[in-house]
Amino acid sequence: MFSSNGTRVHRSTFILLGIPGLEATHMWISIPFGLVYLMALLGNFALLIIIKMESSLHEPMYLFLCMLAGADLVACTTAVPKLLSLFWFNDGEISFEGCLTQMFVIHSLSTMESGFFLAMAFDRYVAICHPLRHSAILTHSVVRGVGLAVVLRGILLRSPHPFLLRRLPYCRTNIIAHTYCEFMTLVKLACAETRVIRAYSLTVAFLTGGLDFLLIICSYILILRAVFRLPSKDARLKTLGTCGSHVCVILVFYTPAFFSFLTQRFGHHITPHIHIFAANIYILVPPMVNPIIYGVKTKRIREKVLKFLFSIKVLKVY
Template identity: 80%
Template sequence: MKSILKLTLVMSAYNKTDVHPSTFILVGIPGLEAAHLWISIPFCVVYLLALLANFSLLFIIKTDPSLHEPMYLFLCMLAVADLIVCTTAVPKLLSLFWFNDGEIRLEAFLTQVFLIHSCSTMESGFFLAMAFDRYVAICNPLRHSMILTNTVIREMGLAIVLRGTVLLSPHPFLLRWLPYCKTSVISHTYCEFMALIKIACAETRIRRAYSLIVAFLTGGVDFILIICSYVLILNTVFHLPSKDARLKTLGTCGSHVLVILVSYTPAFFSFLTHRFGHHVAPHVHIFVANIYLLVPPMVNPIIYGVRTKRIRDRFHNKFNIWDGPLTLPEVFSR
């Protein structure tokens, strides 16, 4: 019955002649509609883990003054951006998967577009800020506290937020008054700029160009600068006299590099597929786009929690977790 109702909604959307529809219909992952319920289970689990991990990280850093250092403060900013991105998209995604509720009003669609894209841009900026912190800490350690003062950290955080807000705020307005006479059905699970602009029946080259330029000036430039910072870091590390010192210094950067790889890989795949990947299967593209929204917010705090001893120790102390190997009888007795 639900499948028939959904099909009726989709067909009625296709037959619409309104060029400025007030609602759109998200269909989920194309070709995998029958598996939506099963796909929703790991998606829901990952989302709940992301909430738990990020709120735990924020609580630990907030309540421990010894962690009020640049690296951890930028990590808090990243956690907030992660929470906004996944919470903006996942509840509607789960509603679609569980109740076939794919209908979304244009205003809600544009709000999702702005929040997802602007906060994703902020995430990229926080990665760059964290890379800059690692560069100063390793390449110029004696001046680290003088360069990255609390005032400088606040100003960097504010600049990153303003950059994401100002550069991405035109996106909803670029989409708002476009005519959508082709269809109001969108083959996606959440609201993306390119997903909507593809179904417009008007000239969109300027809008696409603006989106491309913004993406390069934010994520692209950030990624290039992050690579440059790590080239300088590696150059400094390999000139350290002691092998132990080199390994220890590389270890402090390992968490950051791993988080960057987890976040940027699906992001670049989704971005490039939208614009150039015409031969990529739609279900593969949409699935990876969902991975980009769900996995980094869950993995980021876990990676830092596991690989950063100070956070791990505070977590054990705050939640009274026993830190040591458990024998099999002890596991069952707990």
């Protein structure tokens, strides 16, 4: 492996730089990042425990929510501990294999999360447009099958990435101007032709996140059409209320996802720290916000949380 002036660069390790230009404030930036990560851990673990303990919540929507919470936990845990180690101890070194693994896990889980949002949208569509057939269509075996299909899609479509990147010559530098290993960041370090790899990555992105988002929009068009056919205003509002949490988490997920994706590939005039902040928001904020949205806007989960907290308070009294 050779540098741009012909000298060999050791490819066994990369150096994560963090946020270029803001190195002096890394310690301060780590505080909100660490708090957001802690809230994401607590919120998603609480969501998983509550749904597992309450048999009344063993319905397709909440089972898909459990799958989403699990993916959120793994995705942010893959990136954030190394980020905090970099910010706190200036430990930016990461092995080449570790870098490829981190990149693969983050991107494959992001693809899975998009698939879970689509599955949740389909659940809302069936529940509102075909309520009498909901339990017959979305049985537990179907839910498990859909979850497995989403996981396999994320793994199979993203698994070529580390193998393609492994074959590239990295002869410019081993310094990564980012807080974690990202596909486009690694591609930009290569000193070989990468048009085919970029085209594959772009195609996968459009066939997963892009197509999922379009299908979610289609499902909500059908849902709105069914809702506005309801006879009373109260019935329309009540029915739409069941979709409120899902719509909110979709916006929280796809807004930073599309911004990060588009700026990485087409936003050449945007400063690097904006790219990196967008990528970290995409990793950190949805896992933190999703349990809060469902806890606040979903009555059944909110009741279970309050019941759980009340039982803890009673135990403390006795």
